[in-house]
Amino acid sequence: xxxxxxxxxxxxxxxxxxxxxxxxxxxxxxxxxxxxxxxxxxxxxxxxxxxxxxxxxxxxxxxxxxxxxxxxxxxxxxxxxxxxxxxxxxxxxxxxxxxxxxxxxxxxxxxxxxxxxxxxxxxxxxxxxxxxxxxxxxxxxxxxxxxxxxxxxxxxxxxxxx
Amino acid sequence: xxxxxxxxxxxxxxxxxxxxxxxxxxxxxxxxxxxxxxxxxxxxxxxxxxxxxxxxxxxxxxxxxxxxxxxxxxxxxxxxxxxxxxxxxxxxxxxxxxxxxxxxxxxxxxxxxxxxxxxxxxxxxxxxxxxxxxxxxxxxxxxxxxxxxxxxxxxxxxxxxxxxxxxxxxxxxxxxxxxxxxxxxxxxxxxxxxxxxxxxxxxxxxxxxxxxxxxxxxxxxxxxxxxxxxxxxxxxxxxxxxxxxxxxxxxxxxxxxxxxxxxxxxxxxxxxxxxxxxxxxxxxxxxxxxxxxxxxxxxxxxxxxxxxxxxxxxxxxxxxxxxxxxxxxxxxxxxxxxxxxxxxxxxxx
Numbered sequence: 001x002x003x004x005x006x007x008x009x010x011x012x013x014x015x016x017x018x019x020x021x022x023x024x025x026x027x028x029x030x031x032x033x034x035x036x037x038x039x040x041x042x043x044x045x046x047x048x049x050x051x052x053x054x055x056x057x058x059x060x061x062x063x064x065x066x067x068x069x070x071x072x073x074x075x076x077x078x079x080x081x082x083x084x085x086x087x088x089x090x091x092x093x094x095x096x097x098x099x100x101x102x103x104x105x106x107x108x109x110x111x112x113x114x115x116x117x118x119x120x121x122x123x124x125x126x127x128x129x130x131x132x133x134x135x136x137x138x139x140x141x142x143x144x145x146x147x148x149x150x151x152x153x154x155x156x157x158x159x160x161x162x
Numbered sequence: 163x164x165x166x167x168x169x170x171x172x173x174x175x176x177x178x179x180x181x182x183x184x185x186x187x188x189x190x191x192x193x194x195x196x197x198x199x200x201x202x203x204x205x206x207x208x209x210x211x212x213x214x215x216x217x218x219x220x221x222x223x224x225x226x227x228x229x230x231x232x233x234x235x236x237x238x239x240x241x242x243x244x245x246x247x248x249x250x251x252x253x254x255x256x257x258x259x260x261x262x263x264x265x266x267x268x269x270x271x272x273x274x275x276x277x278x279x280x281x282x283x284x285x286x287x288x289x290x291x292x293x294x295x296x297x298x299x300x301x302x303x304x305x306x307x308x309x310x311x312x313x314x315x316x317x318x319x320x321x322x323x324x325x326x327x328x329x330x331x332x333x334x335x336x337x338x339x340x341x342x343x344x345x346x347x348x349x350x351x352x353x354x355x356x357x358x359x360x361x362x363x364x365x366x367x368x369x370x371x372x373x374x375x376x377x378x379x380x381x382x383x384x385x386x387x388x389x390x391x392x393x394x395x396x397x398x399x400x401x402x403x404x405x406x407x408x409x410x411x412x413x414x415x416x417x418x419x420x421x422x423x424x425x426x427x428x429x430x431x432x433x434x435x436x437x438x439x440x441x442x443x444x445x446x447x448x449x450x451x452x453x454x455x456x457x458x459x460x461x462x463x464x465x466x467x468x469x470x471x472x473x474x475x476x477x478x479x480x481x482x483x484x485x486x487x488x489x490x491x492x493x494x495x496x497x498x499x500x501x502x503x504x505x506x507x508x509x510x511x
Contacts, residue, residue: 049336
């Protein structure tokens with residue numbers, strides 16, 4: 001009677017074996033399903049996006065006293081679908097003809113910044129981040145300068161790597 | 163009828179467990195008190211969302227090219243589309259309000275104390291699931307609001323030190339927002355979260371039934387407290403409240419149609435993204451942490467907030483439950499509430 005009331009009776013060798021067997025089989029089954037399922041869910045999420053050269057206009061047509069707002073687009077494969085991807089960048093040239101192309105993506109939380117010609121600065125509409133004409137942060141929450149985009153000149157046309 | 167029920171009972175044995183489930187004695191202080199009807203109302207709202215969501219899924223096209231058009235079609239072309247989508251829209255807001263009020267009631271009644279710590283913890287998890295419903299659902303119309311709010315939201319995850327980029331990639335399904343973002347938000351919104359919600363609610367209810375409701379703050383008289391049976395007496399009240407809320411949702415949907423902004427435009431540089439109203443306080447908070455302090459707002463404050471909620475029953479372990487005798491927890495409530503209200507008003511401005 002006393003043995004029956006014992007809350008944690010000692011397990012027999014056979015029961016210990018069965019317990020280990022149960023947990024081993026369960027974990028193995030979960031792993032067999034879970035590991036490939038987890039990898040499947042990640043998919044290509046962490047792959048780097050393929051970059052594309054896009055044309056932003058003739059080098060001698062870029063403004064020197066402000067930025068040209070460039071909406072670019074390219075055809076690409078987004079997962080299983082062929083899509084036209086659009087984006088926004090800002091371009092200008094200086095007196096020596098050097099080209100500066102900046103990403104419009106605010107380094108705070110990725111809203112698109114807007115060039116204000118009258119103030120000669122970029123302003124982010126989301127959280128009021130402000131950058132100067134070189135893309136450097138003047139004030140607000142952005143932690144870094146606007147990303148400078150690699151460019152090249154091909155047959156007199158400026159191309160940006162986006 | 164009795165014979166049919168008897169036939170089923172012989173084979174299933176359901177009448178016993180069902181009877182104990184339905185004849186559960188509800189304490190008098192919780193009966194006829196709307197503060198104690200919020201939990202069941204939340205379940206009704208979940209069913210409303212599941213049903214209206216299921217109907218919208220008949221027509222919704224989860225692709226960046228098709229999503230906006232399909233939502234426009236649901237809203238403006240299909241018969242009663244405005245009603246189905248409108249009720250889904252308004253019920254989502256009411257659900258957030260109810261979850262918060264439900265939590266506040268439990269907080270102010272200090273009903274999280276021993277032995278109900280786990281019920282509280284599971285409830286905090288339900289709060290997280292509910293706001294995740296809001297976050298994932300917001301993107302689905304693929305309009306300007308949803309697109310930019312999601313871009314900002316996933317970027318917040320991206321600002322987490324070390325693992326940020328990975329987190330953002332996993333949320334978006336890629337480096338940029340695109341088709342994989344929409345399909346995974348859709349799958350999470352209509353499959354993962356409802357499954358999680360139902361499982362966690364089952365645990366919440368099982369714990370609530372096992373540990374019973376916390377006794378009233380002030381006992382009136384001696385002797386055992388009066389009770390009423392859950393079914394039909396208490397459920398009659400709950401059903402009436404649910405009916406009123408559903409009629410209210412229908413009226414709201416007909417008077418204030420669910421919004422649908424312009425189609426998402428990734429090249430727009432003038433649109434000011436605003437999250438749904440219940441995230442506005444957080445949207446505003448983000449403005450106050452410039453540069454390298456950003457992870458304070460994007461990580462430290464949310465972890466502190468949800469962490470303090472989760473740890474509350476293990477820190478506040480005294481016997482006292484009356485809010486006017488608990489200056490620290492009551493003060494924290496006033497402080498949090500004031501902060502959220504002020505930030506929401508500023509964020510809306």
